[in-house]
Amino acid sequence: MSNLKLFLPVIIFVLLGGLLWRGLYLDPRTLPSVLIDKPLPEFELPALQQPMETVGKQDMLGEPFLLNVWGSWCPPCLQEHPVLMSIHDAGELPIYGINSKDIRINATEWLEDHGNPYVLNAVDADGRLGIDLGVYGYPETYLVDSAGVIRFKHVGPITFQIWEQELIPALAEIRSTGKN
Numbered sequence: 001m002s003n004l005k006l007f008l009p010v011i012i013f014v015l016l017g018g019l020l021w022r023g024l025y026l027d028p029r030t031l032p033s034v035l036i037d038k039p040l041p042e043f044e045l046p047a048l049q050q051p052m053e054t055v056g057k058q059d060m061l062g063e064p065f066l067l068n069v070w071g072s073w074c075p076p077c078l079q080e081h082p083v084l085m086s087i088h089d090a091g092e093l094p095i096y097g098i099n100s101k102d103i104r105i106n107a108t109e110w111l112e113d114h115g116n117p118y119v120l121n122a123v124d125a126d127g128r129l130g131i132d133l134g135v136y137g138y139p140e141t142y143l144v145d146s147a148g149v150i151r152f153k154h155v156g157p158i159t160f161q162i163w164e165q166e167l168i169p170a171l172a173e174i175r176s177t178g179k180n
Contacts (some may be wrong), residue, residue: 034076035132037055040148041132044154046100048107048121055096055122057148063172065094066167067142068118069130071102072110074138080157081114087163088117093171100130100138143167145174 044056070077088095097118099107103121124130143152150172154162
């Protein structure tokens with residue numbers, strides 16, 4: 001019994017060290033979302049450019065779309081913006097924006113300066129919808145089918161490589177399975 005007491009701290013240290021070592025090689029952007037294959041949360045938020053109007057889930061349904069959670073204060077959002085503009089310009093699919101935890105004038109000026117790839121933008125001033133979506137990093141982008149079911153989530157800026165290697169195949173799968 002005394003030998004076990006002597007080696008128990010060593011065994012615990014080795015096990016803990018192994019877990020930490022493995023964690024160094026995990027990509028935090030690949031954390032699974034509990035919302036995959038679940039409906040987009042219901043929401044009704046003020047529109048960014050028309051504050052007296054609201055934007056809700058129902059405004060987005062009918063065809064597959066990207067839902068992009070962004071902010072003018074977010075440097076990675078600016079990094080991904082040319083990709084979103086390219087998707088918009090090519091007419092690949094509609095992009096809806098959730099402007100999160102931002103100042104309205106900053107967000108509208110940011111879109112004027114950099115271009116607006118969004119069909120509609122909702123203002124999530126307090127981040128409540130972000131919490132419902134499980135947002136933990138900005139930007140975050142969701143691929144949603146025509147019925148409003150989340151099929152794919154990407155944390156961080158979308159690059160052209162991510163668009164081509166991950167989002168286009170996911171969109172093709174949605175379209176081929178009739179979920180569009």
